[in-house]
Amino acid sequence: MIDAGKRFNRDWIFRHLSYNFEEANSYAIIGPNGSGKSTLLQVLSGAMEVSEGRIEFSRQASVDSRQSNAPGRDPIVSSEEIFNYVSISAPYLEVVEEMTLREFLNFHARFKPLLPSASVEMIVSEIGLSGAINKQIRHYSSGMKQRVKIGQAIFSDTPFLLLDEPCTNLDEEGIALYHQLIGRYCGDRLVVVSSNDEIEYRFCSHRINIGDYKK
Numbered sequence: 001m002i003d004a005g006k007r008f009n010r011d012w013i014f015r016h017l018s019y020n021f022e023e024a025n026s027y028a029i030i031g032p033n034g035s036g037k038s039t040l041l042q043v044l045s046g047a048m049e050v051s052e053g054r055i056e057f058s059r060q061a062s063v064d065s066r067q068s069n070a071p072g073r074d075p076i077v078s079s080e081e082i083f084n085y086v087s088i089s090a091p092y093l094e095v096v097e098e099m100t101l102r103e104f105l106n107f108h109a110r111f112k113p114l115l116p117s118a119s120v121e122m123i124v125s126e127i128g129l130s131g132a133i134n135k136q137i138r139h140y141s142s143g144m145k146q147r148v149k150i151g152q153a154i155f156s157d158t159p160f161l162l163l164d165e166p167c168t169n170l171d172e173e174g175i176a177l178y179h180q181l182i183g184r185y186c187g188d189r190l191v192v193v194s195s196n197d198e199i200e201y202r203f204c205s206h207r208i209n210i211g212d213y214k215k
């Protein structure tokens with residue numbers, strides 16, 4: 001990100017943000033409720049454009065300040081291709097509740113490949129929902145649905161993983177499972193967590209307080 005800013009009407013959500021997000025690192029975007037954490041995450045996902053400055057994605061899913069395709073530098077990914085490199089889990093993103101979990105994961109895999117080591121049955125086992133694999137998701141509890149969202153994101157074969165308030169609706173067992181999955185499957189990926197609860201981002205080695213970029 002290079003001197004990036006995002007505003008709605010006259011209100012700046014963040015401004016003058018220059019930052020390099022690098023592969024095999026984990027970052028936490030922190031700040032109080034309503035401070036703009038989710039907006040920054042949406043910008044990083046490519047779902048929103050910045051209002052000023054620019055954001056560039058390398059083919060390795062790093063977000064950095066490279067300005068050319070000079071020899072030895074990663075080629076820049078176009079805005080139309082960013083979705084191929086990013087997976088995201090967020091409370092405001094819904095799953096297809098009319099499908100069973102098996103149907104939903106098979107459907108999702110048609111649009112975004114799963115990790116080479118993953119199968120639908122393995123994912124369901126890893127998120128602790130084997131007993132509900134053939135049940136429609138609309139009959140799941142809120143915690144079970146959150147496990148589905150996390151599993152969908154983590155087991156997608158993308159180098160860039162975005163997690164917005166990932167422990168929403170999870171109990172202690174679910175939170176422990178979340179950290180286990182991060183440890184097992186995300187060590188070589190770029191992970192960005194948006195949260196105001198340290199239990200969700202305690203593994204992150206870098207922290208960005210969005211309140212530092214309000215002017």
